[in-house]
Amino acid sequence: MVKKRQNVSFAAYVAILPMALTVLLAYLGTMLWTARVSVSSSRTFPASDFVGASQYIRLFNNERWLLSLQNVAVYGVLFIAACLIIGFLLAVFIDQKVMAEGALRTVFLYPYAMSFVATGLIWQWILNPELGIQEVLHKLGWTEAQFDWIVDQDMAIYTIVIATVWQASGLVMALMLSGLRGVDEEIWKAARIDGIPRWRVYLSIVLPMLGASVSTAFVLLFVMVVKVFDAVVAMTQGGPGTASEVPAKFIMDYLFGRANIGLASAASIVLLLTVLAIVAPLYFVRNRRAALGA
Amino acid sequence: MHPNAANDASIPTPRPRRSGAWTPARIGVYGFLIVAALFFLLPLYVMLITSVKPMEEIRLGTLFALPQNFTLEPWVQAWSSACTGLECNGIKGGFWNSVAIVVPSTILSIAIGAVNGYALSFWRPRGAGFLFAILMMGAFIPVQVMIYPLVRVLAAVDLFSSLPGIIIIHTIFGMPVMTLLFRNYYAALPLELFKAARIDGGGFWRIFLQLMLPMSTPVIVVAVIMQVTGIWNDFLLGLVFAGSEHLPMTVQLNNIINTTTGERLYNVNMAATILTSVVPLALYFISGRWFVRGIASGAVKG
Amino acid sequence: MSNVAIRNLQIQLGGNKVIESLNLDVKAGEFVVLLGPSGCGKSTLLHSIAGLIDTSAGQIEIGGKDMTWADPKDRGIALVFQSYALYPTMNVESNMSFGLRINGTPKAEIARRVSRASEMLQLGPLLKRKPANLSGGQRQRVAIGRAIVREADVMLFDEPLSNLDAKLRTELRRELKQLHKQLGATMIYVTHDQVEAMTLAQRMAVMKGGVVQQFDTPDVIYNTPANLFVATFLGSPGMNLFKGEVEQQGGRTIFKNEHLSVDVTDYPFQQPLTGKHACVLGVRPEDIDVGHGDGVGQAVRASVSLIEAMGAHRVVWLDFHGTQVAGIVQDQQPIEPEKEISFSIRTNRISLFDGASEQRL
């Protein structure tokens, strides 16, 4: 049903012009271009021939790609969950009118400011069984201690989770904090009268009120998941073997080192469609609920 | 302390609340924060001590040990004399270039993101929702995939390899997340305020500039944190789009720490990394005062 | 000066039909009060007149022009929000002057209007405060101030005085009336305070469930309510109701039930009744003559269940065979709870309603 709408100010259209241009020229254009390249035999440069789905076929015959998708799924679930939880907790604890709030906030945020090329190396060292934590524990006499995930086929991806959570949860904290501070004091007072324990207020009242911040954080983290690359390169280079390969690294390898932008484009398109398949239902449900609620 | 506190448990201790008494809850809060801070600081500790050790000591591989031959040489070198190809000026060379890129890019990308978010939340122009959906999809395309076509576009309008070019590029890449950030923030504000401003005759820009922006400080701080960090730390886009006169300091940083087959000076790398991040770190530290409480309180009843 | 005409308005909110098919014709320069129970759609109506809610059907005409889809700012209206909706980052003064500054009103004029409003609303010392630092009533006054400085053609007030003390309310009521006279603006005013409604309204619309039940002068509505709902809704305490039947008895028309019999021959029936007719008799508490009825023919007896002292008068609640009957006592006669007392009904202002349709007979 087409519902008549009140006239939207002309200025609103002017205002979103930059967005429209960006979307059409930069994003839509790139997507179409990428889709086009993905059905060509392009190597270093885009070619104009048409090879059908052969890049896609090759892609899905590539074990490393399939493994990347699998890895990123595991990684994504853990990373997003951990970041949201830790970020929220940090925001909550920082919100307790603590001393040195500014310093603490900076401490939790600083990883976000550091290039992963260097911090990834530090993590690699710290997690390295012969240099880092395990070694220290051994030296302290706890010789059974074992913490060698980074060299373990099955565990390496979790070390990426640890390091990236370390990097990103500060940002989630900042987002949550900005949302938390927006909650009306009166709500807090009401909850105090109701005798609700603080943690419960955060959980049952404040957190639902932070819906917008949470969803922003979620999308942000989701984007990070899909694009995770630096951390893997700096820490494990996708290894041991291909145990911590991720799609973005796959794409980057083919884009540059392996000079096969056709395959890289096909991978990007597949990645995009996968994201769409995950996000679209969420988006749909949210919109429906909003429509019912408004 | 109240004299009765000890022997009459049923009477709540009279205490001036602000004096920060050490209740178990309080201790718990600090306990958590301290443990968390230690976890967060561990890598920084390693970075710092690595940066003040000579390479011989680093090669020994005693990661957590304090330096035995403390040296500031790596810092000096990182800042002003490390070689990155023919140049041996450390990372300081690109500092002002970075500033010249970060400031306008941050402002522009936040401004556009805020306007987009505002338009999407309150005005909903026809088709904007669709544009936004595509924009958000675009956020999931690896930046590197987009570089080639964007190079062509920018070259076509003669902005490739220029300061405006790199600013536009950062704005483009920042747009999805900035728009999302502001859209969601505005969606959580009471709609009544917007309505009141409409009644008051406010047009699109007025309401945005005089009503919405002042209420946006917390989210602007987050946006600034994200954009400044992102743009300051970017080197790939700067390298490709900025042109050789405007290369940001991260290109130098990358050159210092990211060699493949050259020998690596870890101490210099760490020093350079920390030095490069000083600007965002300073920003984080001072951003606190804008995380204001209850920015919209008192606005609506109910 | 603009009239406001609403035709067949229909509004849906979140799936509920809040307003079904509403018609209202407010003349230019008129002061109309909207009354109705909580949740009946008053605010929704005001918001739709202001253009803040999309209508699903119907038409809104302001100043002779179809404004159904016009922008709020083009409608020449001002609105006091029930929830205030103050700009939290602006101080009181800026809150009030915001609209004027947008219009490009000259500075001096802005200053004049703001200072007049703040004086009228006794906000003088608070001009530099932010809304968060004001009390509830102070916030409400800022909301009023923001609307009145606009001096718009149509002014919409959504319970603007609900959080103010009686004294201030009386003063502001008078000021608003003054303002109305002075600006000649059309005013539509929602209130739950019947004194306010009675004193301000030139005409009064009583709403229920998104439908206007009666739209007339306060006097007419108070004295001859169009239906049972209006009858009980107005007045405090509301009209006393007695179920019964009307019948003709020897040339006279008599209302009768088990315990009561009232001669209603003089009642101005809209249509002549024939035979027996189930109906409801409505009597305002001030027409219940308490205590003095002993000698009068129609007097009946009831026991006093509650006495409410109201300062100027007392409200006496009588238990009349299980029905609570409220009467107003002006004099100082001694009345004691639990005691029996007699009362009679003054018939010159009674109402009669159809038992089934609940419409006025």
Added chain:
Amino acid sequence: MSNVAIRNLQIQLGGNKVIESLNLDVKAGEFVVLLGPSGCGKSTLLHSIAGLIDTSAGQIEIGGKDMTWADPKDRGIALVFQSYALYPTMNVESNMSFGLRINGTPKAEIARRVSRASEMLQLGPLLKRKPANLSGGQRQRVAIGRAIVREADVMLFDEPLSNLDAKLRTELRRELKQLHKQLGATMIYVTHDQVEAMTLAQRMAVMKGGVVQQFDTPDVIYNTPANLFVATFLGSPGMNLFKGEVEQQGGRTIFKNEHLSVDVTDYPFQQPLTGKHACVLGVRPEDIDVGHGDGVGQAVRASVSLIEAMGAHRVVWLDFHGTQVAGIVQDQQPIEPEKEISFSIRTNRISLFDGASEQRL
């Protein structure tokens, strides 16, 4: 059942001393109404009793224990916020039951209390709605519901009925009174509605600028206000004031000014007066006898400036040598604006205040 005792309370908000030195002794199980002009610190007082605001000095005792620094949840209180402060993400039912669920109240008990409250507040059909989808009055009722389900020892109400229609308000007033009786809870109730104040209050505290002016039964306060402020603040319209002097004239005490002379010999002076004394005479509008005074000795003449029809009665505003005098007319005598009319003062309920200190004589 807990008493509430407040001693020398001092509260600062944002640098303003909002409450200076306040003392109030509410007995256990008492129903106290707080009245006062907008911004006088009523909400602040309630919040400090509830423990939501830090006091800068003084003591708050609840149920015999010093609770000045106790946590709100340990005080055994419930509070209806003036601004409602509903949990926006919970539906009506959860808003009401959340506190109980946290307390571990048994499910059946929660259901019972919530259903009782929602019935009383007529919220039944709205239980599953979120606050954003409610009307103003509906939200207010939810706020009340959330407080009363707690069945606390001390219940604090901050203008709980301000956004409800008169009918509902009357009903709820009665329900609240019932609840008070049933729970035996101590209730402190802020309202601007004097009918509400008069009908609910066992005792009433009138505040001004953070100070309690008078704390007594409604009757006493209405009939013998302690000072000029209380006198004018209560009643609608407020007390009529005449400036003048009292002096002894031949064994009688006479109030006198240029235009008026009233014999006040029977007035119960708190201290005997000697000589001339500048004072203010206060007369309630219902003690202004309009129109009938022609024959009476003390009658004076004034011109009618405004007539407000209130349904049950009329308020007539008289211009008496430049002072506006309000009188209440109960009967149907014809009064016309702009005409001259005479009035007299019934002296049995007058008040006299010191001209300088404004305290009752």
Added chain:
Amino acid sequence: QAPLKATVIHWWTSGGESAAVKQFAEAYNKAGGQWVDQAVAGADQSRATTINRIVGGNAPTAAQFNTSKQFRDFVEQGLLNNVDDVAIAGKWDQIMPPSILQAIKINGHFYAAPVNIHMPAWFFYSKAAYKKAGITNEPQTWEEFLAQLAKLKAAGVVPLAFGGQVWQEKITFDAIFAMVGGSDLYLKVYRDRDQKAVMSPQFKQVLVEFKKLKAFVDAGSPGRNWNDATALVVQGKAGVQIMGDWAKGEFAAAKQVAGKDFGCYPGFGPKAPYIVAGDAFVFPKTNDANAIKAQKLLANVVTSPAAQVAFAARKGAIPIRGDVDESQLDICARQGLAIMKDKTRQLPNTEMLATPDTTGALQDVLTSYWNKNQSADDAQKAFARAIKGE
């Protein structure tokens, strides 16, 4: 006349590399040019920058590539200028090793100026560690090498300093392949993509032998950077590392001297194959006469003997030509230079033989095989598939 400006994109950014590239710059400036340096760390990034600069119409005068098939696509797209004049005048055909020529000479034109030769599979060993394990000689056969590793292990040092990154695994594999499988098989597999050769038992044996090394690496190896592995050798914590000649830089930085503190050998025995890799400059298309002049001058300068030896000495590589003054070079490099004279020992690097895409696919196969519990048979099959280009 203004000096000929030459913007050069390259990825030589470490201290030693910087010093090396400075030699080129100085030589070029001395020859009347003006070197504008554009260092971009990381080979991939550097090449990507070059591509984008070309596409964006802001091409550099010259850009570094590996001496490999990496720039074939550029040539096919007609994006490069050739430097035939310089090559012919400089008699490149005669002075340069054939494998290098093969890489730079496409369709009869010289499209790149090679600047150095890297041997990516030297064996560096710690003399201290060897002493500790009681090893006195460099191994002459694969079996002896394995035996030495075992001894090292017994002596409590990490036998093989290994960085578990894909490219390091590949280097190690190639070294073993050349050594154990022999040059013929190497070429059949990599150059001819001969499926039969890949599926041969000999090749399977290569895989089996390669995996034997796994027993001699430490637990911390996965993900380790090559220089951290080198540091183990420097420290004497590890015995031997198979790494490119650039590793000498790390020894030098630790003030260790080749032949004294550490030893180097390119393979087992006097006839061991010598894998050749290296870097080259390509010259993006331009019609600007000055730029073309600059390109030619640059090609000329960087291939000149003096610049070559100056560069190689600092880079740790060897010159692309034999007619240079060896005295500046360390003993490892001198050894390499000597070997280069024997064409039969030279083996081209995989990158010179296969496209980057195929090379990458092979890396994937090898890293799987090395890290997972995969049988040699399976790896062999996967390898065959990868090299077919599927």
